[in-house]
Amino acid sequence: MTSFSFTIEAQCSESWARAGTIHTAHGSVQTPIFMPVGTQATVKSVSPEELREVGAAIILANTYHLMLRPGYQLIADFGGLHQFMHWDGPILTDSGGFQVFSLGHLRKLSEEGVTFKSHLDGSAHMLTPENVMQIEFELGADIILPLDICAAYPCTFDAAKEAMERTHRWAERALIAREGYQSKQTLFGIVQGACEPELRQQSARFIGNLPFPGLSIGGLSVGEPKAEMWDLLKYVTPELPKGKPRHLLGVGSPEDLVIGVGLGMDMFDCVLPTRVARHGGLFSRFGRINIKSARYRAEHAAIEEGCDCYTCRNYSAAYVHHLARTDEQLYYRLGTIHNLRFMLRLAGQLRAAVIGGTYPAFRDDFLKQYTPASEQVRENQREKWKAARSR
Amino acid sequence: MTSFSFTIEAQCSESWARAGTIHTAHGSVQTPIFMPVGTQATVKSVSPEELREVGAAIILANTYHLMLRPGYQLIADFGGLHQFMHWDGPILTDSGGFQVFSLGHLRKLSEEGVTFKSHLDGSAHMLTPENVMQIEFELGADIILPLDICAAYPCTFDAAKEAMERTHRWAERALIAREGYQSKQTLFGIVQGACEPELRQQSARFIGNLPFPGLSIGGLSVGEPKAEMWDLLKYVTPELPKGKPRHLLGVGSPEDLVIGVGLGMDMFDCVLPTRVARHGGLFSRFGRINIKSARYRAEHAAIEEGCDCYTCRNYSAAYVHHLARTDEQLYYRLGTIHNLRFMLRLAGQLRAAVIGGTYPAFRDDFLKQYTPASEQVRENQREKWKAARSR
Numbered sequence: 001m002t003s004f005s006f007t008i009e010a011q012c013s014e015s016w017a018r019a020g021t022i023h024t025a026h027g028s029v030q031t032p033i034f035m036p037v038g039t040q041a042t043v044k045s046v047s048p049e050e051l052r053e054v055g056a057a058i059i060l061a062n063t064y065h066l067m068l069r070p071g072y073q074l075i076a077d078f079g080g081l082h083q084f085m086h087w088d089g090p091i092l093t094d095s096g097g098f099q100v101f102s103l104g105h106l107r108k109l110s111e112e113g114v115t116f117k118s119h120l121d122g123s124a125h126m127l128t129p130e131n132v133m134q135i136e137f138e139l140g141a142d143i144i145l146p147l148d149i150c151a152a153y154p155c156t157f158d159a160a161k162e163a164m165e166r167t168h169r170w171a172e173r174a175l176i177a178r179e180g181y182q183s184k185q186t187l188f189g190i191v192q193g194a195c196e197p198e199l200r201q202q203s204a205r206f207i208g209n210l211p212f213p214g215l216s217i218g219g220l221s222v223g224e225p226k227a228e229m230w231d232l233l234k235y236v237t238p239e240l241p242k243g244k245p246r247h248l249l250g251v252g253s254p255e256d257l258v259i260g261v262g263l264g265m266d267m268f269d270c271v272l273p274t275r276v277a278r279h280g281g282l283f284s285r286f287g288r289i290n291i292k293s294a295r296y297r298a299e300h301a302a303i304e305e306g307c308d309c310y311t312c313r314n315y316s317a318a319y320v321h322h323l324a325r326t327d328e329q330l331y332y333r334l335g336t337i338h339n340l341r342f343m344l345r346l347a348g349q350l351r352a353a354v355i356g357g358t359y360p361a362f363r364d365d366f367l368k369q370y371t372p373a374s375e376q377v378r379e380n381q382r383e384k385w386k387a388a389r390s391r
Numbered sequence: 392m393t394s395f396s397f398t399i400e401a402q403c404s405e406s407w408a409r410a411g412t413i414h415t416a417h418g419s420v421q422t423p424i425f426m427p428v429g430t431q432a433t434v435k436s437v438s439p440e441e442l443r444e445v446g447a448a449i450i451l452a453n454t455y456h457l458m459l460r461p462g463y464q465l466i467a468d469f470g471g472l473h474q475f476m477h478w479d480g481p482i483l484t485d486s487g488g489f490q491v492f493s494l495g496h497l498r499k500l501s502e503e504g505v506t507f508k509s510h511l512d513g514s515a516h517m518l519t520p521e522n523v524m525q526i527e528f529e530l531g532a533d534i535i536l537p538l539d540i541c542a543a544y545p546c547t548f549d550a551a552k553e554a555m556e557r558t559h560r561w562a563e564r565a566l567i568a569r570e571g572y573q574s575k576q577t578l579f580g581i582v583q584g585a586c587e588p589e590l591r592q593q594s595a596r597f598i599g600n601l602p603f604p605g606l607s608i609g610g611l612s613v614g615e616p617k618a619e620m621w622d623l624l625k626y627v628t629p630e631l632p633k634g635k636p637r638h639l640l641g642v643g644s645p646e647d648l649v650i651g652v653g654l655g656m657d658m659f660d661c662v663l664p665t666r667v668a669r670h671g672g673l674f675s676r677f678g679r680i681n682i683k684s685a686r687y688r689a690e691h692a693a694i695e696e697g698c699d700c701y702t703c704r705n706y707s708a709a710y711v712h713h714l715a716r717t718d719e720q721l722y723y724r725l726g727t728i729h730n731l732r733f734m735l736r737l738a739g740q741l742r743a744a745v746i747g748g749t750y751p752a753f754r755d756d757f758l759k760q761y762t763p764a765s766e767q768v769r770e771n772q773r774e775k776w777k778a779a780r781s782r
Contacts, residue, residue: 040713040719041710042720045721069713070688070713074689077689078691078707078709084707084710085710086710318475319476322431322432323431323433326460328435329433330435332720333438333720
């Protein structure tokens with residue numbers, strides 16, 4: 001029934017990096033890949049044609065947001081997400097679980113599932129492993145995820161274990177529920193285990209052995225230091241079946257992509273590249289620049305020398321700076337296009353490096369040049385975004 | 392020196408409508424034409440490529456905004472507006488006068504010119520007929536306008552006369568100052584006279600007889616009822632030289648375009664089509680719809696049946712409604728593209744009607760179908776925009 005397959009074309013001999021191809025009913029995806037996030041059935045400020053142009057091969061959409069608005073029944077009535085949003089490439093939907101757990105006091109967890117109140121109108125909803133399969137079936141993405149539990153950070157070993165074990169039980173329920181739907185969708189499994197190496201290993205083995213054609217690693221990048229995240233992956237990857245694609249859920253800064261590939265990850269998604277773009281943070285090979293900074297006021301050159309994106313091919317940094325400072329809508333688009341192209345070009349370069357046998361050198365060179373945002377900057381940014389959202 | 396010319400290809404036998412072609416150094420413009428407004432060197436939320444696609448042949452930019460930010464010297468340093476904003480078609484810049492007069496207590500008028508304080512940082516500036524010629528020379532638009540005085544609405548006959556007479560003196564000073572700049576730019580004259588038929592006639596004769604290759608009619612659509620505006624044009628047009636293009640400054644709803652053409656106008660500009668789009672108001676042949684209205688929630692059809700714009704060719708009204716309700720950036724673009732395409736298709740239809748000798752029937756059919764926003768709705772909208780701006 002499913003038209004899904006994954007083939008590995010090359011593997012790095014000095015790391016766990018590999019280059020592969022995922023086939024779906026809506027086309028192929030060459031890995032490693034970065035997936036732009038289209039939370040509300042649109043990747044903020046760019047069109048589907050522009051996504052194609054930056055090299056996007058697959059995008060992600062959020063079940064939580066879409067089930068509430070415009071509603072999954074409505075999207076089903078329009079033939080599913082692809083038709084509704086005019087994107088004919090592969091789509092991955094998450095399960096809604098992560099957003100629901102972020103609601104804090106608005107949700108209540110039980111073995112059956114999770115009840116929550118909509119952040120929009122306070123209406124009551126319930127997600128269960130079973131109805132999430134139905135909702136994602138209606139949304140019609142190519143790759144779908146089962147309901148899981150993302151433990152809080154930090155949390156006790158017992159809490160981490162409890163969340164993981166329930167996630168495992170829910171995974172089995174999702175697999176059974178999934179059989180009720182005739183579709184070409186592919187259900188990935190989700191590995192949990194919080195920041196406990198032992199649990200991460202257990203979860204990778206358990207989920208890896210279930211009949212999921214692909215695997216997402218959840219519950220990372222939730223506040224823990226990056227070094228800890230990479231360390232945990234070192235326990236996870238060796239336990240995973242080699243032949244299935246591996247998706248690092250919600251992770252995707254430039255340095256994450258470069259490092260994550262070496263730790264055996266094939267797919268990445270994150271709002272970071274699009275979100276920081278909207279706040280003036282644009283990627284270059286040396287790190288993130290702030291285009292609103294006065295230093296770009298009269299800069300004739302493009303944002304990044306040699307960049308092949310629409311923005312850099314057609315506009316000076318000074319013009320992009322002007323748009324950003326005057327809060328013009330075109331800025332959000334030009335900034336987003338630049339950052340997405342940066343991420344997708346990087347994914348392509350990583351793939352070429354794996355195939356060419358030069359991944360370790362590529363990684364080391366990249367990380368030597370690229371200065372990531374510090375933990376402090378990341379923390380401040382999170383606070384700013386939270387404040388912006390609550391307004 | 393100038394590469395400007397205007398030829399008239401057809402004239403209506405029952406009205407003052409005509410179809411012509413304006414030639415500029417950056418290409419030709421077939422009239423009647425609607426000019427999208429790119430206040431800050433960008434037409435809000437659309438790219439230059441999208442402007443081309445909707446059929447934009449010439450755009451307008453605001454001297455007032457650009458002189459303050461990013462500054463006209465900076466734009467000159469980038470080779471002028473065309474290069475700075477990546478638009479290689481014709482551009483028209485206004486003189487900045489209209490915006491300065493809207494500043495109210497922040498400006499002070501004398502025979503020499505007008506001093507004002509920037510709405511951005513309170514810094515003091517002066518505009519004179521002479522330095523406006525320099526500023527617009529630096530900006531490098533194809534068509535430039537001289538400093539004029541837009542009388543308040545309502546105003547006394549004496550105030551209207553005083554503003555008009557000073558506008559005339561300033562027009563002569565602008566013509567002299569203009570000679571100091573070697574460029575392919577074309578300086579239009581501006582007709583004033585407030586709501587006084589006698590003054591409008593005088594001003595049309597006076598400005599029409601000066602060596603301006605084109606004429607803008609200023610000081611209309613400043614609060615007077617539409618019927619009064621059309622009535623005033625009936626006094627202006629017969630006094631204008633037939634061979635020069637006529638620009639109705641700041642006027643441009645769909646019905647304005649249709650009626651204005653019959654009163655001898657060739658060029659129109661207005662922020663209305665782009666501004667109402669951003670607030671959910673989208674044009675159809677029957678009038679303006681509110682895409683945020685619940686009636687579009689599940690609408691499978693496009694915004695307007697048969698519309699050839701990018702939005703209508705690719706998206707359901709329901710999807711556009713979803714984007715508008717969730718305040719997604721892509722909405723602003725899709726709505727703006729639809730309204731601009733509507734305006735430019737309408738301009739093309741008006742031209743074809745004039746050439747085909749069917750303008751009066753086209754006008755009557757259009758106005759029979761199209762329900763314009765009422766004066767009350769227009770007033771409420773102005774209040775809402777004012778409030779939005781002051782936030």
